Amino acid sequence: MRPDDWHLIHDVDTFLARAGDFLRSRPAPHTIPLTVTETLRTRGPHTYGAEDPVFGILESAGEVRATFFRTPPQRLNLTPLTPDESEALARRLAALGHTVPGVGADRDTAAAFATAWQRHTGAAPKLRERQRLYRLGTLAAPEPRPEGRARVAGPQDHEQLVRWHREFDGAIGATLSTSDGSWADARIADGRVTFWETPDGTPVSMAGVTPMVAGQVRVSPVYTPAPLRGRGYAGAATAEVSRAALAAGAAEVLLFADLANPTSNALYRRIGYRPVTDFAVYDL
Known part of the structure; x- marks a missing residue:
């Protein structure tokens, strides 16, 4: 997988037009991106901070396979990714000079991205919290x-x-x-x-x-x-x-x-x- 398979977007409406059906297809595991993007859509792009949010979409054969979002200064949030997809995203963001203060995702995805990010930036990950979705x-x-x-x-x-x-x-x-x-x-x-x-x-x-x-x-x-x-x-x-x-x-x-x-x-x-x-x- 190539890093540029990840497409970066800064407008929430554009992001939802492309990824909304994917997020709605699994509302429970996608609860955070669904609720955050709805807040950004209704209350404005700077609801969570002065900087513009950034969104990402991974597509294959015309279908969305995964997404991410970040509302600076908050951490990166990921939908479930394979280790290869996490690696490609870490390479992409590191090459573009993005700051990633933290990551939150399902347990395996979060660990895979944290490891990949350390490999590309030298930033040592520290487990902050383990959560259970009910x-x-x-x-x-x-x-x-x-x-x-x-x-x-x-x-x-x-x-x-x-x-x-x-x-x-x-x-x-x-x-x-x-x-x-x-x-x-x-x-x-x-x-x-x-x-x-x-x-x-x-x-x-x-x-x-x-x-x-x-x-x-x-x-x-x-x-x-x-x-x-x-x-x-x-x-x-x-x-x-x-x-x-x-x-x-x-x-x-x-x-x-x-x-x-x-x-x-x-x-x-x-x-x-x-x-x-x-x-x-x-x-x-």
Whole structure:
């Protein structure tokens, strides 16, 4: 395979015109490119940063076989690739002088690209996180159910969302790409964050969802402040947004869990989520 078999594109509409059917053909493993490109399409190319995004398409006999995207300063995101395809992409990006601070993909693809990137640039990869993608089967209410109720976050919750988003990003070591205020504004406008609140009306946990694309919705983020964990609040909030996504017509409800956190993985399984595949994130 030749490096120039990879075609680079900077316009999201052009990318989706060529690769949209491919991404929609497997909505679960392609959940991240589907949701990120939908956000870029609806909210503009600089939603995630000041630099233009870059997309890539690998075609064979007129059919798309794989894609990538990167929204600087974020890491590279890949659909599943063979080792040869990873090698060709690493050679292509290195030859063009692209900066790749990290890569995220299914476990085997991420490892293959990280190895190829080191071979072409000398940058030693470091495993940052192992994740598991889950798909909702039959939703089960969490037991025991904590006292309180679910409530969709509204404009009055803006400062709460800003604070919790900042804390969530800090907890996972995320690279900030949009302001906390913009993040909160967008989700309030679309009704995409649900609080679990105690009987006195105090929010104690939140769960968000991505827009529905290709029939799939992904639950993200799920956050409970550290002093309030272990009381069932996150499970209740996650179950509620999952129920609402199904009621809104989602064919698949997905979420990622950090494999280093056995508590969250066990929680998601208890409320009906089943493993799809494992992913990995490398710093390069």
